[in-house]
Amino acid sequence: MARVPHLLMLAGPVRAADGNARALRADMNEMLGLRATTPTSGRVSEWQDLQETVGRREAGSAVQEVKETRVKLIFMGTPDFAVPVLKALVATGHKVAAVYCQPPRPAGRGKNNRPGPVHRAAGQLGLEVRHPVSLKPAEAQRAFAAVGADAAVVAAYGLILPQAILDAPRYGCLNVHASLLPRWRGAAPIHRAIMAGDTETGVCITQMEANVDTGPVLLRKAIPIGAEDTATELHERLSDLGANAVVEALAMLDMLIPEPQPDVGFTYAARIDKAEARVDWTRPAVKIDRQIRGLSSFPGAWAMLRGRRLKLLRSRLANGAGHPGAVLHGLTIACGQGAVEITEIQAEGKARQLAAAFLRGTPIAPDEVLGEGV
16 A cells, blocks of 8 residues: 655755755745645644754745755665756755665776766765665665665666565655656656657656556656657756656645556556667658657667668658658658658767768768668
């Protein structure tokens, strides 16, 4: 059974560690409005030990009373997506008692172990970092519970959380998921949304359950997907949106009504397989355009030209028709139906370039075919 959260109110005024944190704080204060809230009877008692009155804040001509809640959190995340979430929690005054991330991985030419983005960010913030290989051992679960966290915030952590971990924090584990659940449960919701032609996506803050991305939704925020958006651009927007959303959720958990997800009608965002990255020019242009934008920048859709692999990083639909894979003009390529214009590209072993810069160094004649000479 999903636990029902109780009262939490956003810290204010927030104590920021640096200029970036102060800017983030100001943005969030403006977004949330920081209205004073009168707790409902019977719910405030569990959080009285976490609250204290700390000051006043002007909003227009009004002066509003705010309360400070210093929530003791465990943060769990690994990649770039999770970094703004961690920084937002710190900037808004929550006590991040421990940061969990995946262990350092071999990277670079020397294949030396390199900490991930969250690991590095946590170190810069002076936070304790833990990176167990698994949370299944009883010892790892005891160490997690010993933190005594009120809640855990999870954002792209990358490990399955056993039930003992989910149950350890006083108010459970809140997940920042980059889709409008129940659409796109799973590992690659940003890629899949673009590849499927969705015109809207967003983030959901959920109360985590044992099954992946099935927990009740506490808060959802939607944004449009533009006709030329890439996965990289959408990733950045959703990361920032997730940071704002989890701070908002922590500020108003007492007022949020958990929204159970349906058992049917959901879609699953499977991990991207490398085989999906190769462009088949016989497909319709609309699908190839979505493929290119949905896989940019990683793993990157690709095609062959003169025996070299070209990573196609940005595109848009174009007018024209011809033999699938044939260059019509510039980097406008004929598809099974219609055509796409490649606007950003990366040749094998080279840096990414705008199409015009690439063509200056690699002229391509009309009717030359991408995909031949493999």
